Amino acid sequence: MIDISPAVSWNDDGAVLTIEVSAGAKRAVFPSGYNEWRTAVGCSVRAPAQEGKANREVIAIIAETLGTPRRKVRILSGETSSLKRVLVEGLDPEELVRQLTLVLDR
DSSP: OOOOGGGEEEETTEEEEEEEEETTOSSOBSSOOEETTTTEEEEEOSSOSSTTHHHHHHHHHHHHHHTOOGGGEEEEEOTTSSEEEEEEETOOHHHHHHHHHHHHTO
16 A cells, blocks of 8 residues: 555645646556655646646646546646646545545555
8 A cells, every 4th residue: 555645735725735747648647656755646647748738637637536626626836847736625635645545556
């Protein structure tokens, strides 16, 4: 079992997840592993890292995976970096860890 809890924190609005994005991938996958060195959950998207296309796909795939509306998912930092902090509004950090661990352990 992978422990992704170091990649998850809390703020007043919900759970904050640190992700490492691979843009321009062959297929979109979230979560796509866990990088212990960067304490980040992997996220692969097909969109290129230009003009916000990859960021929009990141938000969409995270929202879809967690079953939450896209408007509840936003990038807090790292918009121009592969390492991003993403807020999922209204979601408890423990629940976020539980949901993503279920997917990663498949």
